[in-house]
Amino acid sequence: MSLRRTNQILGSSLVAFFLVVALTGLLWTPENPLAIHLQDKLMPPGPGHWLGTDEYGRDVLSRLMAAAGTSVSISTLTVLCSVFFGLILGALSGYCRGWVDRTIMLFTDTLLAFPSMLLALALLSIMGTNISGVIIALGLAYLPTVTRVVRGSVMSLREQDYIEASRLMGHPAGYTLLVHIIPNCLAPVIVIATSMFGSVLLTESALSFLGLGVPPPAPTWGNMLAGARPYMEQAVWLGIFPGLCISMTLLGINLFGDYVRDRFDPRMRGL
């Protein structure tokens, strides 16, 4: 079995595993992730609490599962947001050119001038820390990437003969854009959306770690990691498990992203 194939299977199974955990976490957890049992605090992994308990005696496994649900929902919504608005802005900008293009590009270039983390931090401190704030901030931070990619493909597509042919048939510009152009530039968008999912997850964790993400007591991998810091010496599992979740998910998504990229590149097909 080739390395490519191994990576493909590893990536897909990791992604599938965490998706299942996240979906379960949204509906059911072994224990209430928010229930405090101070008498059980900082218990090591063992029967009853498979992954131990934290400083308030909350079940780490339940919290990790709930956190997976939150993280995956936030990342999905964020990616959908940036892809949706990025497609609109990019398609308009690439198809209309002229002043529309210049205005949109000025906007995205300004956004690009800030590191996405810094931009999200700034937006969050304005909007306050809550889940919708995180989604809007991250969505905006990742918008320029999608816009630029879409604009690029639309610009090359609009010179294709079949686009000209569509215009020659007298189709209105909106029709040509929706029916011929956007479906044909989806491939690269899906590819960056996959990899974006990973970086959004990471940024969201980082924000939570810094205390600017989803506010406690709701668990996320990032704020669990942050909360584990003072107890590193007494309860090392508190840091290890959320950290492992983040890195394994990212590894899975990156490998899966490579697979998606290959699938959409016709030259790689059949290899």
Added chain:
Amino acid sequence: MTDTEILLSVRALELGLVSPNDNRIVKSASFDLKPGEVLGLVGESGSGKTMLGRSLFGLQPGVVVPYGGDILFQGRSVLNMKAKDLRQLRGAEIGMVFQEPMTSLNPSMTIGRQLNEPLQEHTDLNAKERRARILEIMERVGIPAPQDRLDDYPHEFSGGMRQRIMLASAMLLKPALLIADEPTTALDALVQRSVLKLMLELTKEEGTALILISHDLPMVAHYCERLLVMRQGEIVESGVTADILATPQHEYTRNLLRSMPERGPVRPFEDTDQPILKTRDLAVEYKSRSGLFGKVDKKKALHGINLTVRRGEVVAVVGASGSGKTTLGKAIAHQIKTSAGEVLFRGQAVKKGSATWMDYRRNCQMIFQDPFGSLDPRFTIRRTLSEALYHEKDLSRSERNERICTAIEEVGLGIAHLDRLPHELSGGQRQRVAIARAIIGRPDFVIADEAVSALDVTVRAQVLELLSNLQHRYGFSCLFISHDLGVVEQLADRVIVMRDGKITEEGARNQIFDTPKSDYTRALLSAIPKLNRTETGVVLSWRFDEPNMTTEAVG
């Protein structure tokens, strides 16, 4: 014949892909080449001619490997040669000229340095001698004032000049064999002939043997003493050129010769016939601005064109590349902005948003050159055709279906093709779909921009015949834009010759082809050989002597 007289001997060569299934690219190819001989290798795309040519000096891609046979160059086996010996062979003993003059020279190196490289690698000449040799060969390939141009970069030369430089660099070391793979395909017809002529003169002077690889049978036939015809990896016919042309043995060769365009019948058109389309002083200007506050630069691509297309008439627009013929087509189709003048359709000015605009859109259709780019890759053929009926909103479902089925059958494809995607069809089939899309709405006027230029010779003949049949049946007028005069001679009723965005000459087809008035038309015509059919085959001749144009003027 003894072995010493043979420069290159290919014996039962088999080339194939490195893959388990038996996928041979070249099957049992054998031929000999004597020193100084000129050999033509003709075949359509995918015939394996390029792979065969490249394998002669071990330049085939890594996935292509020899499965049997041998290549002997001056008695040495090329297939068993070590990398070091191969390097010595390439350049010094076997030179190569590629198709694309735009990419075969390094854009970031001056011409002088690029020509210096092979000399430095393969000879012991000192810098001064090398420079002298470079200047000598540049002079020889017809580059004026070579000493002033050594420090120029490739982009400062025209395509023809670049191909001359390629030729100079291949001939610098006076190789025993020169392989030219489609050396003039990317060049204008005018430039083509002069570059080929130069190549033949040079190889003759140096006693270099030449293998000319091309899809263009008449062109190759005219220059080569001997000919190999390849098809699907097999050499189906080989022999003396004149014999092959006069009495072709293999069915495929006969088919190739039959596919050569020939003059169609004369159809009468009166000046009083109602014009379907007219342009009045049509002009197009491109503006470019250098920087934010820079001066606006205007470049005229079309200068006030007046032309008339009558009902049912096929008007061809010919000219070298850059003559503005494609711009003219786009301007008439209103795909680009015109800066002056107007287009009259059935006597009424065509304007965006006017009452007649949608009528014009429906009645003016276009067939594009590239069959790979003109169909939406995600649309099935059925959907593409159905979309072309977009405006006929009152069609019922079954009527629409019927129209689509009729259209696909009219272009020689079956209903089975309707549910395929473009990438599942061949180039010729795609072009048929593009034609079906253009004519399904029964337009009165069709613009065909190089509609058959990207197709192989035999496929081209079929598509041309199809186009001509449909034109006879439905009587639409056609503006046929092409650089290929042979095709134009077959199809056109009237010909418009363009140069630098202006009409140079205009007239009935026979008049333009037999008694051209302008020197430019004469030069264009002189670049393509004329075919005279005999009972069994063809005889080639040139129409006019080569024009007395300076090298600078032609390229």
